[in-house]
Amino acid sequence: MKTDTSRYVKELVETIGVVVEKAGFQPAVGRVLACLMVSDPPYKTFDEIQRYLGISKSAVSNALNALMSREMVDYITKPGVRRRYFQLATAGMISQMKKRLSLHSAMPELLRAVVEARSNKYPKFNRSLLETSEFLSFMEKEISGAIDKWEALKAKKL
Amino acid sequence: MKTDTSRYVKELVETIGVVVEKAGFQPAVGRVLACLMVSDPPYKTFDEIQRYLGISKSAVSNALNALMSREMVDYITKPGVRRRYFQLATAGMISQMKKRLSLHSAMPELLRAVVEARSNKYPKFNRSLLETSEFLSFMEKEISGAIDKWEALKAKKL
DNA sequence: TGGTTGGTTCTGTACTTGCAGAACAAAAAG
């Protein structure tokens, strides 16, 4: 209990917050996520989060809703108590990461369309564009293969 | 020649621009990149780019420098002519993509540090955090393996 | 010497982001 208030852990929260932020989330979202990671017990109420991070209610509310909409956080309630206990949903975190990694981008297709539209006067350049497209397709397939591999591994371990 | 001014191609440029933008670049950067993709011949001067896209010189200058600093664009010159001919550097594009995909994020390590700092009162939660960390490490390794595989494939084809 | 070309850098500004703080809402407690 309260192993999460030490100087070291608070720094950890900041660091993780920044990493999450760089992954494209808002600063406050990263802090809230990190706060729930170090939280001991692994859940916190709305205003525990607020006081832990020293940010406004609206920031906490927005962050929690952003995270819940991505299923990276959920909450439990205790019978007869209205208050919610928010906690990290690691399963959701992992599937969110899978989704991000899958990068089913439109790019490979668009590059093929570009080559299709180009003249054939610069075959070397066209070849390069196609290779770029192929690289992306290749990586997409490999990554989804890796995800399957992970899932198979997990299934076996159970 | 001038296969790049059709309505369809202009739309392609916009679409690609948006995709690049979503990948974290500035709007103008995406447009310039896309413009060089469809350019026929595959190079354009500074002011051809400017007129093609209808944006300001400063926007073009910023975009080109951003792209050149990442080696996604370079330029050639013709003897006795000061003007630069900018062109897509697909090799640089691909290595840029590799770099992005590699995601050597600090996250797995940070998650281990979090678990290290936590009490052992909630072993299930700790286990979940570790699994998240392991998933990321796994994907990192798989992705770098996939990149090696691609490189081996390319090496063989030559 | 001054003018033109090719591009960079500076300045101002419209737009966007991210959050605080306050007002608000719904449920529960008194």
Place this chain on the structure above:
DNA sequence: CTTTTTGTTCTGCAAGTACAGAACCAACCA
């Protein structure tokens, strides 16, 4: 009913982004 608890939503602002336009600069040109 009134007050408190547990949040949500609205309003406003400070800071950051992205670009236009202009000033600028270096190289070449007449």
